Amino acid sequence: MKFKSTPNRCIHHEGEEIWISRSVTVLPVLFFVSKGIRYVPLGKRGEDLPDxxxxxxxxxxxxDYDETATQAVYREVWEELGLDIPQLLEDFRFEGDLTHPYEVYSTPLRRQNVTLKYPIMFYVDEAELPRLAPQVSQGEVVEARWFELKAALKMPLAFNHHEVMEECLNRYYAIDMRKY
Structure with a gap:
């Protein structure tokens, strides 16, 4: 896939790392249902990342500077997992919203000021889960792997992503994972 966006830049000034960006992040909360089991694709963060x-x-x-939030969701999922959302939309049933986040989180933590959380669930039915193939260096994503959702929710994920997933399931999809 090709993207037309202008990447953010990092400069170092007087021993400080300064990111030139829009200070907005997208967080696709991505689920897949295959053969009645819910899965989540996760990436293992590499050594070139700050956190x-x-x-x-x-x-x-x-x-990025010149992309929409939806374009950023497509790009991030492609870069970090190798999943082509436009193709997935053609191939499988989709439930979620790629144009409006279910939550705008606006607490200045770390480097971003605003996080846009997008609910994304694909139903692949009897098909195999798509192959994961990160498109970035191992310094950013060491590997990507499928996890059963129940197991992932018990993992100590980066940035409390297990809590983000549970919140998305509860608020957007009305699924209470404590019942499973």
């Missing part, structure tokens, strides 16, 4: 190195987490990242 959460070695931890598993959802794909996501900064909104």
């Amino acid at each position: 959460g190195v070695g931890q598993w987490g959802l794909p996501g990242g900064y909104l």
Whole structure:
């Protein structure tokens, strides 16, 4: 896939790392249902990242200067997992919203000021889960792997992504995972 966005830049000034970005991140909360079981694709964060190195987490990242939030969701999922959302939309049933986040989280933590959380669930029915193939260096994503959702919710994920997933399931999909 090709993207037309202008990547964010990092500069170093007087020993400080300064990111030139829009200070907005997208967080696709991505689920797949295959053969009646819910799965989540997670990436293991690489050593070139400033936080959460070695931890598993959802794909996501900064909104580039000249892209929409939806374009950023497509790009981040492609870069970090190798999943082509437009193709998945053609191939499988989809439930969620790629144009409006279910939550706008606006607490200045770390480097971003605003996080846009998008609910994304694909039903692949009897098909195999799509192959995961990160398109970025191992310094960013060491590997990507499928996890059964129940197991992922018990993992100590980067940035409390297990809590983000549970909240999305409860608020957007009205699924209470404590019953499973």
